[in-house]
Each structure stands twice: as C-alpha cells, then as structure tokens.
Amino acid sequence: MTSNTPSGATSAQRPSGAADASEFAIELRKINKRFGPVHANRDIDLAIRRGSVHGIVGENGAGKSTLMSILYGFYTADSGEIRVNGTTHAITDSRHALALGIGMVHQHFMLVDNFTILENVILGAEDKALLGPSLERARKELVRLAKDYRLDVDPDAVIEDVSVGTQQRVEILKALYRGADVLILDEPTGVLTPAEADDLFRVLRELRDQGKTIILITHKLREIMAITDYVSVMRQGAIVETLKTSETNPEQLAELMVGRRVLLRVEKGPAHPGEVLLSVENLVVKDDLGVTRVKDVSFTVRAGEIVGIAGVAGNGQSELLESVSGMRDQSAGIVRLKGKPLSLEGDDGAHRARQAGLAHVPEDRQRMGLVTAFEEWENSILGYEDDKAYGKGILLDIDAARAQARERIKKFDIRPANERLKTANFSGGNQQKIVLAREMERNPDVLIVGQPTRGVDIGAIEFIHNQIIKMRDAGKAILLVSVELDEIRSLADRILVMFDGQIVGEADPATATERDLGLMMAGIGNKAAPQARVAAEGQRE
Amino acid sequence: MSTLRPLPRWADILLLPIINLALAFIVSGIVVFSIGQNPLAALEAIVGGAFGNGYNFGYTLYYSTNFIFTGLAVAVAAHAGLFNIGGNGQAYIAGLGVILVALPMQFMPWWLTFPVAILAGAAVGGFWAFIPGWLQAKRGSHVVITTIMFNFIAAAIMVYMVVNVLKPDGVMAPESAMIAPEGRMPKLGAFIPWFKNTDVNFTLLLALACLVGVYILIWHTRFGYAMRALGHNPTASNYAGMSNSRIIMIVMTLSGALAGMVAVNQVVGVQYRLVLDYVADAGFVGIAVALMGRNHPVGILFAALLFGALYQGGNELQYVIPGLSKEMVVVIQALVILFTGAMEGMFRPGLQRMFGLFAPAPKPDAPPAVAAKES
Numbered sequence: 001m002t003s004n005t006p007s008g009a010t011s012a013q014r015p016s017g018a019a020d021a022s023e024f025a026i027e028l029r030k031i032n033k034r035f036g037p038v039h040a041n042r043d044i045d046l047a048i049r050r051g052s053v054h055g056i057v058g059e060n061g062a063g064k065s066t067l068m069s070i071l072y073g074f075y076t077a078d079s080g081e082i083r084v085n086g087t088t089h090a091i092t093d094s095r096h097a098l099a100l101g102i103g104m105v106h107q108h109f110m111l112v113d114n115f116t117i118l119e120n121v122i123l124g125a126e127d128k129a130l131l132g133p134s135l136e137r138a139r140k141e142l143v144r145l146a147k148d149y150r151l152d153v154d155p156d157a158v159i160e161d162v163s164v165g166t167q168q169r170v171e172i173l174k175a176l177y178r179g180a181d182v183l184i185l186d187e188p189t190g191v192l193t194p195a196e197a198d199d200l201f202r203v204l205r206e207l208r209d210q211g212k213t214i215i216l217i218t219h220k221l222r223e224i225m226a227i228t229d230y231v232s233v234m235r236q237g238a239i240v241e242t243l244k245t246s247e248t249n250p251e252q253l254a255e256l257m258v259g260r261r262v263l264l265r266v267e268k269g270p271a272h273p274g275e276v277l278l279s280v281e282n283l284v285v286k287d288d289l290g291v292t293r294v295k296d297v298s299f300t301v302r303a304g305e306i307v308g309i310a311g312v313a314g315n316g317q318s319e320l321l322e323s324v325s326g327m328r329d330q331s332a333g334i335v336r337l338k339g340k341p342l343s344l345e346g347d348d349g350a351h352r353a354r355q356a357g358l359a360h361v362p363e364d365r366q367r368m369g370l371v372t373a374f375e376e377w378e379n380s381i382l383g384y385e386d387d388k389a390y391g392k393g394i395l396l397d398i399d400a401a402r403a404q405a406r407e408r409i410k411k412f413d414i415r416p417a418n419e420r421l422k423t424a425n426f427s428g429g430n431q432q433k434i435v436l437a438r439e440m441e442r443n444p445d446v447l448i449v450g451q452p453t454r455g456v457d458i459g460a461i462e463f464i465h466n467q468i469i470k471m472r473d474a475g476k477a478i479l480l481v482s483v484e485l486d487e488i489r490s491l492a493d494r495i496l497v498m499f500d501g502q503i504v505g506e507a508d509p510a511t512a513t514e515r516d517l518g519l520m521m522a523g524i525g526n527k528a529a530p531q532a533r534v535a536a537e538g539q540r541e
Numbered sequence: 542m543s544t545l546r547p548l549p550r551w552a553d554i555l556l557l558p559i560i561n562l563a564l565a566f567i568v569s570g571i572v573v574f575s576i577g578q579n580p581l582a583a584l585e586a587i588v589g590g591a592f593g594n595g596y597n598f599g600y601t602l603y604y605s606t607n608f609i610f611t612g613l614a615v616a617v618a619a620h621a622g623l624f625n626i627g628g629n630g631q632a633y634i635a636g637l638g639v640i641l642v643a644l645p646m647q648f649m650p651w652w653l654t655f656p657v658a659i660l661a662g663a664a665v666g667g668f669w670a671f672i673p674g675w676l677q678a679k680r681g682s683h684v685v686i687t688t689i690m691f692n693f694i695a696a697a698i699m700v701y702m703v704v705n706v707l708k709p710d711g712v713m714a715p716e717s718a719m720i721a722p723e724g725r726m727p728k729l730g731a732f733i734p735w736f737k738n739t740d741v742n743f744t745l746l747l748a749l750a751c752l753v754g755v756y757i758l759i760w761h762t763r764f765g766y767a768m769r770a771l772g773h774n775p776t777a778s779n780y781a782g783m784s785n786s787r788i789i790m791i792v793m794t795l796s797g798a799l800a801g802m803v804a805v806n807q808v809v810g811v812q813y814r815l816v817l818d819y820v821a822d823a824g825f826v827g828i829a830v831a832l833m834g835r836n837h838p839v840g841i842l843f844a845a846l847l848f849g850a851l852y853q854g855g856n857e858l859q860y861v862i863p864g865l866s867k868e869m870v871v872v873i874q875a876l877v878i879l880f881t882g883a884m885e886g887m888f889r890p891g892l893q894r895m896f897g898l899f900a901p902a903p904k905p906d907a908p909p910a911v912a913a914k915e916s
Contacts, residue, residue, distance in 0.1 A: 036897075327779055351782025360780070368780045373773040378766070383781035385766050394762045 024086070025050040025182050025213040026071065026102075031080035033066055040066040042237045044080070048182070048230075053204060053214040055224040055245070058234030059257055059457030060428050064217045067234070068184050072104045073097040084182075103180025105171040107187045111159050117170050118142065118155040121177050138177065145176050149206050165196035172203065182213045189223060194312075194485070194518065201227045219257075219457065221250040222486075233257055258459045268469045271493040274303035276339075277477035278324075278358070278446045283333035285316070285323040292331070293319040295501035301446065301477040306468065308492025308509070309481045312521050316501035317481045318363060321450045324479070325360035326353035337446060354383055359439035361432075363450030363481070369435040372424040376414070377405035379423050380438050408437040413463070429460030436467060446477045453487060465491060485517060499523040548893055554840060558833055558881060560888050562847070565880035569873045578864050587873075590857025591850035597857065599730065599739025603811070605849030606741070607632075607803045607820075609748040611827025612845050613755050614800035616836035618684075620759055621792040622772035627673065627688025628800040629824025630695030631666040635801030637702060638665030639808040640717050640815040647724035651809075655726055655743065658809045659802070666801020667794040669695060674793025678786035684793065692824075703817055717815035725813050742810035744802070751799060752838040758795075768792050800824060829882035844881075851877060 024047045031044040040063045048054045058064045069075045071082065073091040081088055084100045091097050094104070111120050122131075122138045139155055146152050151169055159167060168188060175183055185204075189197040204214055204227060216228060224231050225245065232242040233256040241256050255261055278301040285294035293316040301307045311317055322328035324335050326342070326349030335342045337356050344353060350360070362368040370379050381390055381401050389404070391397030405419040412433045414426070423431060432452065439447065449468060453461045468491060472478050482488050488495055488509070495507040497520040505520040548557070570580030591601045611628045618625035625631075638661035646654045673687035700715075707717035729745070730737040759765040771778040771788050778785055807819045826848055833847070834840030855870035880887075 325780075326782065346784065347779060347786055348782050348784035350780060351784075354782055362780055367774070368776050371770050371773045371777045374770070381766075382770065382777065385763050385781070391763070394764060395757075396761055396763050396766055398761070 023050060024048060025084070026215075027081075027083040027086075028067070028071070029081040029083070031067065031070060031082070032078045033063075033070060033075060034078055035066075039237050041070070041077070044239055046232060046239060046242070048213055048215060050213050051208060051211050052229040053208050053216060053227055055216045055218060055228035055231040056234060057218060057221065057224055057231060057253060057257060059219065059459065060455065061457075062234040062257070063237040064234055065186060066237075068104070068186060068215070068217060071097070072102060072184060098178050098180065101179060101181035102184065103175025103178060103182070104184040105168065105175060105186065105188060109167050109171055111167060111170060113160040114158060116156050116158050117153050117162070117166075117173075120159060120170055121155075121174050123174075125178055141177055142173065145173060148210065149176070149203060151176075151203055163196070165192055165199060168192070168196075168200065169203070180212075182215065183207065184215045184217070186217045187219070188216070189218070189220065195522070197223075221253050224253065225250060235259055254458055258457075260459075266465045266469065266490040268491075269473070271305045271472065273305040273493070274475060276300045277303050277337065278479060279336045279339075280324060281334045281336070283320070283323060283335065284331040285319045285328060286331050287319055293501050294323065296333075297498075297501070297503055298333075299496055299503060301479050303445075303475045303477050304472055305493045306472050306478040306480055306491055308488035308495045309479070309498050309503075310485060310488045310495055310517055310521060311483070311498035313483045315498050315521075317483075317498055318450070319501075320498070321360070321363060321448060321481055324353075325358065325362075325448055326350035350383070351386075354442075354444075357445040359442060359444035359447050361435050361439050361447070361449040361452060363454070365428075365431055365435050370423050370431060372422070372431075374423055375420050376409070376423055376426070376434060377402045377419040379434055380405040380408060380419070382438065384438070384442060408434075408441060411441075412437040412467075427457070428455040429457050429464075432456050432464060433460065436464060440467060440471060444476065446479070447471055448479045448481075450481045451483065452480070453482075453484070485514060485521075489514075489517075497521055548889065548896060552892065552896065554835060554837075557885070557888060557892060558844075560892070561833075561881045561885055562877065564888075565877045568880070569876050572872060572876075573865065573869070576864070576869070578862060583858060583862060583865060586858045586861040587851070587854035589854075590861065591854035595735030595737065596739055597853060599736035599741045600856075601846070601849045601853040602736075602745055603740040603742070603806075603849070604852040605845045606745045606748045606806050607823040608826055608830050608845035608848050609752060609841060610799050610802040610806070611824050612830030612834060612841040613751055613827075613838070614796045614824075615827050615831035616834070616838075616841060617755060617759070617799060618792055618796040619831060619836045620765075620772050621768040621788060622775065623674075623677070623789065623792060623796075624685050625670060625673075625688055625793065625796045625800075626685055626828065627670060627691045627695075627797070627824070628827045629820055629822060630688070630692035631669045631797040631800035632803035632820045632824050633692075633699055633818075634669045634695040635662040635666035635797075635804035636808050636815050636819065637699065638662050638801070639804045640707065643720055643724075643809055644718060647721040649724060651724060651726040654724060655805075655809060658805050659747065662801040662804045662808075663798035664801075666804065667798035670797025670800070671790060671794040674790040677793070678789040700817065703815060707815060715817050720809075720813040726809055728810070740811045742806070744806035744810045747802060747805065749842075751802065752842055755799075756838040764788075764791070800827070826878075829878040832882040832885060847881075848874075848877075 026048040028044050028046040031041050033041040044067060056064050066075065070077045071091070073093045073096050076092070082091055083089070084102070089100060091100065112123065115123070118135055118138055121142065122134050126134045142153070142155050151173060153166060153169055153173065159170070172183065188200060192200060208214055216223070218224060228245045230242060231245050231248065231253065233240050233253060235257060281298050283294055283297045284292060287293045297320065299307065309317055309320070319328060323330045326344040329345055329349070335344060337358055342353055342356055342358070353360070366372055371382065384390070385396065390401050402419050408414070409417045409419060414430050414433045414437070423434065426434065452464050452468065456464065468478060468480070480488065480491055492509050495509050495512060495517065496503045497505045497507065497517060499521060500523060504523065507517060566584065570584070573580045573583045590597055592598050611632065614628045614631070615625055639658045642657050642661040643654055646657060669691060670688070673684045673691055676682040676687050677684045703717060704715050708715060709718045726743060728736070728740065728742045730739055759769065767778065767783045768788050770781060770783065771785055775785055803820060803823055808815055812819060830841055830844040830848055834844040851874050855874060858865055858870055859867050
C-alpha cells in the first residue's frame with residue numbers, strides 16, 4: 001500500500017481522473033486481516049456507491065466490525081488496498097479516516113454524559129485553548145446541519161437528560177460536524193425503540209438524498225430490506241454476495257448468512273394449556289433508586305403455554321423478571337408456583353426460587369447469567385452448585401460437573417466444544433446456549449426467559465426458539481419477555497403488553513396486528529388498561 | 542490493541558515476575574551505585590544474608606511465615622472481590638487472643654497451648670475483619686475504608702491493653718508477662734541443628750498447611766466456587782441465588798483469621814509475650830505478596846519467600862556494608878514492592894508482543910469463538 005498526500009481532506013475532494021472515482025466513495029480490494037489463528041477478513045472486495053445506503057449483514061463474528069475498523073483506521077489490514085474516491089490511502093488512524101471524510105457512529109455511544117450536546121460535538125475538535133469561539137462556530141454549524149438534514153437537537157441539553165435516540169443523533173452530528181461524507185453505522189438500532197428506529201431511517205434517507213454515503217452494519221434483515229440500496233453478506237470473514245436490495249428477500253439473505261436454509265418463521269403447533277403453574281398477584285416492585293417500576297401487576301402462566309410480555313425496554317419488564325425470579329425484593333404481592341407462595345425475600349431468594357422449580361434465563365447473560373471469567377463448565381453449574389450431583393459435603397466434584405458440561409455441549413451443540421475454555425471466548429449465541437442448557441436441563445416447572453435472542457446470530461436463534469417451544473410442549477409454563485415484537489408474536493401463545501409498570505392489555509398473537517400492539521406499547525391504548533386488568537384478574541384461579 | 546493475545550501461563554506466572562524483580566534490582570543497583578557503593582557487593586550481601594547459612598535461612602523462613610499468612614489473607618478476600626487492607630490490624634489485635642489463652646495455659650505442655658492459641662488468634666483476628674465485612678454486607682461501607690480505620694483502632698486498643706492491663710506491675714517495658722519457660726514452644730532449631738538459634742518455629746508448618754487449605758477452599762469447595770463467582774460478578778452471584786452478604790462476611794472473617802496467625806508466630810513462637818508493634822507492617826507486605834503471587838497459594842509461597850529473604854538479607858546488608866544504612870534497605874524493599882506489586886503489569890504488553898512474534902502458525906481449525914469477540 002502506498003500513502004498519498006497526508007492532507008487527505010483535500011485529496012478526497014479532488015477526483016483522481018478515473019471515471020469510477022465519482023461513482024464509488026469507498027473501494028476495498030483484497031483486504032486480509034488475521035488475529036492470530038483467526039482469519040477475520042479474507043480477500044474482501046467491496047465497492048460502496050456514492051450516495052447510497054449500503055448494508056453489510058452477517059452473523060456475529062462474520063468479520064463485519066473488523067472490516068469497518070480497518071476502514072476507520074482502528075486496525076491496519078495485513079494486505080489489501082483501500083481507495084477513497086478513487087485514490088489509494090493507507091488509513092493509519094481514525095483521525096486520518098475523518099480527514100478523508102469517513103465518520104463512524106459506534107454501537108456504544110462515545111459521549112460524555114454530563115456535557116451538553118454542543119460540548120460533545122466539539123469534543124476533540126476544539127480549535128484553540130479558549131472554548132468560546134469553537135462553541136460559537138459549532139452552534140452555527142449545528143443549526144445549519146439541523147436544517148439541512150432535519151436533525152433537530154437542543155444544543156444546550158445535557159446528554160444524560162436526553163433519550164437514547166437523541167444521543168444517537170448527536171453521534172451522527174459529531175461525524176457530520178467533522179465533515180464526514182461517508183457514515184459508518186454499527187448496529188445502530190440495537191438500543192432504539194421502533195419509533196426511534198423509524199426516525200433514524202428517515203434521517204439516513206435524508207442524508208443519502210443529500211449525497212452522503214452510508215454504510216449500515218446490522219444483523220437485522222428487516223432493517224436491510226427497509227433502508228438499504230445495496231447489501232453485502234459476510235460469512236466467516238469473506239463477502240459471499242453483494243446484491244441490490246430490491247432484487248433480494250430476507251429468506252435469501254438469511255440463507256447466504258448462515259450457509260444453509262433457515263426458517264425465519266417459528267413452526268409450532270397449537271398450545272394445550274393445562275393447570276396454572278405460575279401466578280403473580282398484585283406485584284409491586286421498586287428499583288434500586290426506590291422508584292416503583294412494577295405497579296400492581298397480576299397474571300398467570302399455565303402449563304404448556306408461552307406467555308409473552310411485550311413492551312418498550314424500561315417499562316418495568318426487567319424489574320418484573322428480577323422480582324419473580326427472586327433476585328429483587330418485592331414491595332407487595334405474591335408469586336405462587338403451583339399454587340404455593342414462593343418466599344423470595346433476602347439476597348438468596350433466587351436460590352429458593354430455583355429449588356422450587358423456577359428456572360430463569362436472564363435478559364443480560366454477560367452481566368447476570370454468566371461469570372464470563374469462569375470456564376464453561378463452571379458456568380454450567382452456576383446457581384445449582386449446591387446440587388448433590390456436583391459432590392458431597394462441602395467439596396465440589398469437578399469431574400462430575402465437567403462430564404455433565406460435556407454432555408450439554410453435545411446436546412446443545414455449543415461451540416467450540418471445550419468445557420475448559422473461558423466463557424468470555426464463546427460467541428453471544430453460544431453463551432446463550434450455555435445459559436439455556438443450564439436452566440432447561442434441570443427440568444424446571446416454570447421457565448422465565450428474558451431477551452432470549454439478543455445479540456444472537458440467526459442460526460442460533462432458530463435453535464433457541466425451538467428449544468423454548470420444546471419446553472412448552474413438554475408441559476412447562478413459560479414466561480417470555482422480549483423487546484423484539486416479532487419474537488413475541490411468533491413464540492407467544494398469549495401476549496401481555498406492559499407500559500409504565502402496568503399490564504395495559506392482552507392480545508392474541510394470531511389476531512393482533514403490529515399496529516395494535518405498538519399503540520399499546522406506547523401507552524396510547526391506555527383506556528384498555530382497566531379492562532385488561534379485569535381480564536387478568538378473571539383468569540386467576 | 543486487541544491483536545495481543547494473553548501470555549502463556551508459565552510466562553505470566555514465572556517470567557513476568559522475574560523480569561519485574563530484575564528491574565527492581567537494577568534500579569536498586571543504580572541507587573546503591575549513586576551513593577558510592579558497589580551494587581554487586583550489596584546484592585551478594587543480601588543473597589548471602591538471606592540464604593548463606595542455616596542461621597540466615599532460618600530467619601528468612603521466619604519472616605516468610607508471617608508473609609504467607611498475610612498474603613493468604615489478602616488473596617482469600619481478593620477472590621471474593623474484596624480488598625482487605627486491614628491485615629496489619631487483624632494480625633495485631635489477634636495477639637490479644639493468643640496471649641490471653643497462652644498465659645493461663647503456660648504450665649501446660651506447649652502442644653496443648655499451640656492449637657488453642659491458633660483458635661484464639663483466628664477468632665480474634667477473624668472478628669476484627671468480620672466487623673468491616675458486616676458493615677460492607679449490611680450497610681454498604683466499603684471494606685477498603687473500614688479496614689484501614691480498623692488498623693488504627695487496633696493499634697490504639699493494643700497500646701491501651703498492653704500498657705494498662707497486661708503489663709505486670711514493676712516492669713518498665715510496655716509488654717505483657719512472659720510465658721513460663723516450661724510452657725514455651727520449642728523452635729525448629731531444637732530439632733534441626735541447621736536452624737539453631739533462629740526464630741523459625743512450628744508456625745511455619747501451620748503456614749504451609751494454610752497454603753494447602755486455601756487452595757482447596759478456593760478451587761475445590763462449593764463455597765470457594767460461590768466466592769469466586771461473587772468476586773468476578775456480583776450480579777451473577779445474586780442471579781445464582783448466592784447470598785452475597787453472607788459470603789462477604791464469611792470471607793472477611795476467614796481473611797482476618799489468616800492474618801491473625803501472624804500473632805501465633807510472634808507471640809507463641811518467638812517472643813513468648815505480647816510486645817508493641819510486633820506485626821512490623823507484615824500486613825502491608827502481604828498485599829505485595831498476594832499481588833506478586835497472583836492470589837494463588839503457590840505464587841504466594843514463592844513471593845513470601847522472596848520478601849522474607851529481602852527482609853533478612855536487608856538486615857544483614859547493613860552489617861556487611863556499613864555505608865548502606867537501614868533506610869537504604871527500606872528503599873530497596875520499596876523498589877521491589879513497586880516493581881513486582883504496583884507496576885507488575887508494566888511489561889505485559891511488551892512481552893505479549895514478543896510472544897506474538899514467535900507465535901505458532903495459525904491452526905486451520907481455529908475456534909470461531911475468538912473471532913466472535915470482535916463484533
């Protein structure tokens with residue numbers, strides 16, 4: 001690779017003479033990158049048309065983020081060529097990438113929480129020692145950008161006070177303020193509500209129409225279909241296909257991603273609900289700050305049915321899960337398992353819940369469900385370490401635990417199949433399988449599942465969904481909480497919608513439309529709340 | 542840089558500490574040289590003073606005994622995510638328990654007194670750490686703060702107890718009554734002539750037993766599993782239904798009990814009475830020992846030996862080379878603590894890069910999981 005003019009910004013605007021220079025904003029040729037034994041990117045050829053939205057899809061670990069990190073200057077490619085506007089550049093760091101007009105919006109925002117939006121925008125781009133002039137200039141520029149791209153923000157609002165959607169806008173503004181022509185967005189909708197995601201897409205279209213080039217990294221096929229013009233599919237470090245979005249469909253993309261046919265729809269037979277296994281009565285739960293997050297919630301889950309709780313994240317679902325599973329003390333109410341009240345107080349409440357037959361797949365497996373510093377087999381006994389199967393008395397029978405871990409690895413196809421590997425080294429999908437295997441194999445009566453497929457690749461999603469349905473068909477009661485409405489609709493036999501700590505409605509997944517559910521999730525169908533409560537009450541045995 | 546891979550285990554445990562230690566000695570050498578002394582002669586004096594003969598080695602082992610206890614105390618707490626800085630105070634106040642059983646039992650055979658003294662030292666040392674543990678578990682007061690405070694409280698109590706309660710009438714020195722000669726525990730020199738006239742005693746065997754015991758506790762018991770889960774991820778241990786508050790209180794008590802064994806070594810093993818400040822900062826050295834030993838009993842054994850050697854060799858140094866004062870010895874010890882303890886990770890990136898150069902050829906069946914980490 002040869003480096004051209006160091007002042008990349010000027011060279012970026014100068015066409016290099018070739019005709020394709022105006023056609024492609026970014027061209028990658030034969031990019032290779034290895035991390036030790038892992039070939040993260042192999043022979044990548046990719047051309048991004050100027051003024052287009054180009055999606056890059058692939059499962060976790062397919063090499064999407066590595067490729068973008070090379071483009072943004074975080075990593076240097078082992079070999080290959082990067083052309084920006086037809087000119088070859090060796091991008092050495094992110095500052096260099098910015099000078100070439102490449103900006104990145106990270107999955108995890110890089111904002112200072114107690115700074116204002118304006119201060120965040122100029123962070124790292126201050127002109128001189130005195131901030132005043134920079135801030136003034138930035139304020140004018142923000143007004144202009146807001147007008148051009150319909151990206152309205154209040155420059156003086158403090159980051160910690162604004163919504164996640166707004167924070168993402170600030171990230172986009174930061175890139176634009178630095179003169180980005182090519183915007184890379186890494187899994188931008190992971191933290192957004194459906195409405196915020198729609199708003200983001202509107203902004204992206206606006207940017208594209210004004211001539212900006214957008215690269216969208218995602219694993220959600222719906223987003224690819226909704227917003228992109230072109231889509232490249234990555235698998236195991238290579239680009240397997242680049243297609244025009246209008247000429248493809250989700251099924252084809254999924255097949256390309258996984259390398260085999262994937263069922264996007266969940267196949268399940270009708271539910272045969274039996275006796276009530278889990279009943280929650282008038283539950284009230286406060287969060288760590290003492291704010292009431294679950295307000296007088298009642299519902300039941302029967303044997304052989306999946307009850308899904310839909311809702312925008314942060315409406316009390318997490319607290320509900322934590323409370324029912326014994327992790328968080330309840331302020332009022334009763335949780336009954338097979339009719340018997342569970343005593344969940346104290347910080348070992350989860351232990352008693354488990355002993356009573358209630359298993360819990362937590363929302364956040366890395367923070368909660370796993371000790372990522374542990375070896376795989378150690379996590380496969382987490383919460384059950386006192387079981388007789390793992391030794392007598394105070395000693396732990398390590399051999400027995402490892403043997404059992406090996407069995408589960410085989411049964412759940414956990415890869416790599418090595419129970420001595422540190423859990424942090426497993427991919428998201430395999431980590432989730434470790435948790436699922438642990439919670440399901442103990443044959444509980446009630447299974448509580450939070451966000452079962454968050455950050456999990458398509459191949460594993462299919463497997464996880466099938467396992468959950470298998471549990472249902474085995475006559476277990478399953479409570480499912482997910483912010484993915486699609487997941488709730490395809491898995492649940494009954495949907496409860498949660499808003500502001502209350503269950504505001506119940507729906508039948510066979511008949512409810514996305515719009516109905518969306519309105520309830522936004523709290524607009526609030527008038528339905530009393531009836532829903534009555535309905536829930538009526539079902540109590 | 543994410544391209545750096547973790548070091549092989551042997552390099553992490555062996556090579557890195559050796560490099561750190563070498564650097565500490567090089568910098569010490571420069572300091573020694575700058576005040577006009579010969580660094581090599583100083584090194585020879587330290588090594589000879591620590592290992593040169595049975596007498597010197599016996600004292601090295603005596604110091605190491607204390608450091609094994611305090612190092613284990615820090616390590617046990619560290620595995621549960623707790624930083625017990627109060628080893629000094631726990632070791633100190635445990636002497637109260639030891640002397641209060643040793644004096645009434647002074648006319649009984651020593652092999653009866655010894656185990657009772659162990660229990661008493663463990664009980665009082667453990668209790669002194671239990672209070673900060675309870676405060677952390679139930680009231681959220683951070684153990685780092687409370688254990689530091691408890692060091693001072695322990696020191697004040699001990700001065701009061703020794704001077705006003707334990708000191709026999711008519712004695713000028715601030716110390717308790719002596720244990721009667723017939724009740725004193727013999728030192729190892731009585732059985733192994735090589736250690737003649739040194740302070741190393743049966744408490745060394747207790748220290749070795751504690752090393753084994755802690756190893757089993759941490760890696761082979763259910764409780765050890767639970768405390769490691771808590772140490773790595775308190776949210777996960779709560780999810781698992783472990784009582785975090787209970788674990789914190791038990792671990793702190795265990796940690797304090799281990800620190801309290803220093804009192805057994807000093808009071809029953811060496812001094813035969815309670816004197817002021819007998820801990821001599823062994824509690825703080827224990828932090829460096831645990832750091833250098835990676836909180837692993839085997840590492841702690843070697844780190845305790847090293848610091849024992851430094852203490853004993855350093856003491857000899859001032860006699861062999863009169864130009865090097867006792868303060869100079871403290872400087873060298875501090876440099877070793879600095880390089881092997883506080884800055885122990887300094888060379889890791891460089892070493893990782895070096896190992897990267899000589900990395901084995903990529904395996905074709907590379908686990909896909911490593912790649913998954915990047916996205």
